[in-house]
Amino acid sequence: MHTTPERTPSMLEDPPAVGLVAATRLLRAEYGIDADVSDLRSERDRNFLAVAPDGRRLVVKVSNSGDDPEQIAMESAAMHHVEAVDPELPIPRVLTSLDGRSVVTVAAEDGRTHLVRVMTVMPGDVADLTPLPDWFAAGFGAVSARMTRALQGFGHSAAYRRLDWDPRIVATLRPYADRLPDEHRRGPMRRLLDRFEGLDAATRELPGYVLHGDVTLSNVLLRDGGITGVIDFGDMHHTARVAELAISLTSLLRASDDLWGDAGRFLDGYQRVLPLEPAEVALIGELVLARSTASVLISAWRAPLYPDNEEYLTSLVAGSWLILDALAELPPADLAERFHRLCGTSRVDSAQTADPTLLPRRQSALGGQLSPLFYRSPLQVVRAEGAWIHTADGRRYLDAYNNVPVVGHAHPAVVQAISRQAAVLNLNSRYLHPNVVELAERLTASMPDGLDTCVFANSGSEANDLAWRMARVVAGRGGAIVADLSYHGVSEATAAFSTNTIRPTGARRMSQSSRHRGPRATTESPRWNGSGPHGPSCGGPGTTWRCSRSTRSSAVRASSRRPTRSCSVCRRRRGPRAGCSWRTRCRPGSGAAGGTCGGSRTSG
Incomplete structure (x- = not known):
C-alpha cells in the first residue's frame, strides 16, 4: 500500500x-x-x-x-x-x-x-523560449559538466535535503499517477514506477557532490553563438553526479526532434570536460526516464492547485511524454547499451562475460588463419592487472609473454597519461610538439655512444621493416638468417622471413655445419661471388649448402639429426666450441657453386 x-x-x-x-x-x-x-x-x-x-x-x-x-x-x-x-x-x-x-x-x-x-x-535569451542552434547540444553538455566540476569541492550542511524533482526518488511520487489527466496513461505509469524502485540505491556508490540541481533550458541563456548565463541555484542539493547530468539531458531532449543525435552531442560535450565512469553511463537512460516521469507527475499534482499558473506548471508535460514514449519501451539493459555506445564505454562493459559464439565469429570476420590465435583452446581475456591476465571463465594467468606493458598491465600512471593526452591531442609525429622531442632525447640519453637517433614506429612490424631496410643499405646484401617458427612482422619485407606459419618464398634450410649455435634456422641465400678460402667449389661461409648427413634440404625446419663432425683438437663428435677446429664432409656438388667442399673452419 x-x-x-x-x-x-x-x-x-x-x-x-x-x-x-x-x-x-x-x-x-x-x-x-x-x-x-x-x-x-x-x-x-x-x-x-x-x-x-x-x-x-x-x-x-x-x-x-x-x-x-x-x-x-x-x-x-x-x-x-x-x-x-x-x-x-x-x-x-x-x-x-x-x-x-x-x-x-x-x-x-x-x-x-x-x-x-x-x-x-545575465545577458541572453532563455534557451527554452528560443530556437536552439546546431551547436547548442554540445555546448550545453560542456557547460553542465563545468558547473558540476566547479562544485566538486563545495560542501554545505543544508544540501542534504529532499527534493521532489530528484529523479533518484521518483518512485515516491506514485500516488500522483492516479491524477494523470489521461486515464490510459495511468496503468503504464504505475508499471514504469515499479522499474524505478531501486534507482536511489543504485546511485549511492557513484560519485556525488552538492550540485546545482537545475541546469536546464529554463535556467540557461544564450546569445551570439554561445551560452551566456546559468542561473537559479534554488534546487541545490547533494546528489549523484550522473543524476545531475540526467536533469540537464532531459531538459534538452524534451525540445529535441533528434533524440539520439542530440543525446550523443550533449554527452560528447560533457565528456570533453568531465569523463564518465561506465557505472554512471549505465544509469543515464533510467534517470532520464525518471526525471521525465517526475515532470508529468508533479504537474498532475500541482497544476490543479494553482490554475492561474497552469500554463507554466504544465509546460514540460508534452516534451516529457515524448521522451517516455520513445525510451520506456526499451528494457533497462538495452537502454543502458545505447548510452554506453554514445559514451564510448560499451566495449568496456560488454567484453567481461564469456561468449561461446566469439571464436566462430572471429574466424568468419577476421579470415581464420589470416589472424591466428594463441593456444589450441584460445583464451577469452577480459582484463589484466600487473603481471596477471584474467579470462572470461574466472581464471587468471601469469603473463610471461606479452612485452608491451613493461610496467605491468593497466598501470594507473600509463592509463592516465594515455587517456589525458588523447583528450587533448592525438596526432602523428609529423607536427612539431615538445613531447615527442623530449621522449626521443630521454631514450637516446640512455643508449651507448653512437646510438644518437630515435625513429618512432607504431608496431614491431614497422620497426623491423625499417631495421631491415637500414641493414640492407649498410651491408649491401639481401640475405637474412632467421630462427625457425619465428615471427618478424606483417609487412611485405618482414613477412618474407617470418617462418611461424608458412615457408617464406625463396627460403632454404640453413646448413647444419653453418650453424655455430642457436635455434633452428633458415636463410635467404646471399649473393656469392665465387671467391673465398675454399675456392669456387665452396659456397663459402654463411651460404646454404647440404651436409653429408643432413636430410631434406628443401625443408623449412632443419632436421634434428646432426652431420658427422670431428674436432681436430678435442676429437669430440660435437658441434663447434670456442677454440676447436672442426671439419665437415660434403657430398660432391653440394656447394653453392658446385664441386666438393672440404675446408676446415675454426669456431670461436
Whole structure:
C-alpha cells in the first residue's frame, strides 16, 4: 500500500504574495536603487526584473516561505564558490544591501516573511523560449559538466535535503499517477514506477557532490553563438553526479526532434570536460526516464492547485511524454547499451562475460588463419592487472609473454597519461610538439655512444621493416638468417622471413655445419661471388649448402639429426666450441657453386 510521502516544504507553501509595488519599495529601501520592476515567471518563488537608471539589469528573487534560511545561505555561498573556481563560467553575482547583507527580508501581504536576494542579470535569451542552434547540444553538455566540476569541492550542511524533482526518488511520487489527466496513461505509469524502485540505491556508490540541481533550458541563456548565463541555484542539493547530468539531458531532449543525435552531442560535450565512469553511463537512460516521469507527475499534482499558473506548471508535460514514449519501451539493459555506445564505454562493459559464439565469429570476420590465435583452446581475456591476465571463465594467468606493458598491465600512471593526452591531442609525429622531442632525447640519453637517433614506429612490424631496410643499405646484401617458427612482422619485407606459419618464398634450410649455435634456422641465400678460402667449389661461409648427413634440404625446419663432425683438437663428435677446429664432409656438388667442399673452419 502506498501513501502520500512527505513533500518538499516549498512545494506545499503558496508562492510569496509579494507584488510589484513591494518589490520596488524593497529595492529603494534596502539597496538604494530606484528601478522599473516587472514580473518574471517562477514556480514556487516570486522573481522580478529590475532596470536601474544607470542601465543595470537586476533580478529580485523572493524565496518561498517553505525554504530553509540555511538553504538560501548555501545558494549564495555556492555562487561565490563557483565564481572563485571557474571565473569564466557565466553565473549571476549577488549584490549586498546598504548595510552589507547578502540576504534581506520582506513582509508579504498575507503576513508571511520571505528572504530576498538581488542578483545581476545575465545577458541572453532563455534557451527554452528560443530556437536552439546546431551547436547548442554540445555546448550545453560542456557547460553542465563545468558547473558540476566547479562544485566538486563545495560542501554545505543544508544540501542534504529532499527534493521532489530528484529523479533518484521518483518512485515516491506514485500516488500522483492516479491524477494523470489521461486515464490510459495511468496503468503504464504505475508499471514504469515499479522499474524505478531501486534507482536511489543504485546511485549511492557513484560519485556525488552538492550540485546545482537545475541546469536546464529554463535556467540557461544564450546569445551570439554561445551560452551566456546559468542561473537559479534554488534546487541545490547533494546528489549523484550522473543524476545531475540526467536533469540537464532531459531538459534538452524534451525540445529535441533528434533524440539520439542530440543525446550523443550533449554527452560528447560533457565528456570533453568531465569523463564518465561506465557505472554512471549505465544509469543515464533510467534517470532520464525518471526525471521525465517526475515532470508529468508533479504537474498532475500541482497544476490543479494553482490554475492561474497552469500554463507554466504544465509546460514540460508534452516534451516529457515524448521522451517516455520513445525510451520506456526499451528494457533497462538495452537502454543502458545505447548510452554506453554514445559514451564510448560499451566495449568496456560488454567484453567481461564469456561468449561461446566469439571464436566462430572471429574466424568468419577476421579470415581464420589470416589472424591466428594463441593456444589450441584460445583464451577469452577480459582484463589484466600487473603481471596477471584474467579470462572470461574466472581464471587468471601469469603473463610471461606479452612485452608491451613493461610496467605491468593497466598501470594507473600509463592509463592516465594515455587517456589525458588523447583528450587533448592525438596526432602523428609529423607536427612539431615538445613531447615527442623530449621522449626521443630521454631514450637516446640512455643508449651507448653512437646510438644518437630515435625513429618512432607504431608496431614491431614497422620497426623491423625499417631495421631491415637500414641493414640492407649498410651491408649491401639481401640475405637474412632467421630462427625457425619465428615471427618478424606483417609487412611485405618482414613477412618474407617470418617462418611461424608458412615457408617464406625463396627460403632454404640453413646448413647444419653453418650453424655455430642457436635455434633452428633458415636463410635467404646471399649473393656469392665465387671467391673465398675454399675456392669456387665452396659456397663459402654463411651460404646454404647440404651436409653429408643432413636430410631434406628443401625443408623449412632443419632436421634434428646432426652431420658427422670431428674436432681436430678435442676429437669430440660435437658441434663447434670456442677454440676447436672442426671439419665437415660434403657430398660432391653440394656447394653453392658446385664441386666438393672440404675446408676446415675454426669456431670461436
